[in-house]
Amino acid sequence: MKAYKTLLSYWLEILIGAVLLFWIDSVKLFLLYFLVAYLVSAEKRTDYIRKLIRVAQVANEGKLMAIIKKLKISKEELDQMGENIENNFTEEQRKSLNKDMDDLGL
Numbered sequence: 313m314k315a316y317k318t319l320l321s322y323w324l325e326i327l328i329g330a331v332l333l334f335w336i337d338s339v340k341l342f343l344l345y346f347l348v349a350y351l352v353s354a355e356k357r358t359d360y361i362r363k364l365i366r367v368a369q370v371a372n373e374g375k376l377m378a379i380i381k382k383l384k385i386s387k388e389e390l391d392q393m394g395e396n397i398e399n400n401f402t403e404e405q406r407k408s409l410n411k412d413m414d415d416l417g418l
Contacts, residue, residue, distance in 0.1 A: 325349050328345060329342060329345060329346065329349075
């Protein structure tokens with residue numbers, strides 16, 4: 313059933329690829345079309361994952377803020393907890409985290 317839905321959702325791309333390959337009889341045009349279609353598809357997947365991660369992050373932040381409010385934790389206590397977490401990082405972990413943050417543009 314899933315394969316059927318996939319074929320239906322990509323019917324236009326499949327049709328264009330079939331026309332290029334069978335009726336126009338050009339493998340080069342088909343490969344160029346396939347490359348462009350693949351890159352567009354990869355961009356859509358990347359954008360979907362980015363949005364999914366962002367939604368999950370906002371949901372987690374909301375839950376965390378609700379817990380903080382319910383437990384009546386002060387800003388000073390939060391700052392102290394953050395410092396304790398930072399102090400428990402090894403230098404290698406800190407470098408790895410900084411590298412990941414730079415790669416993500418944070």
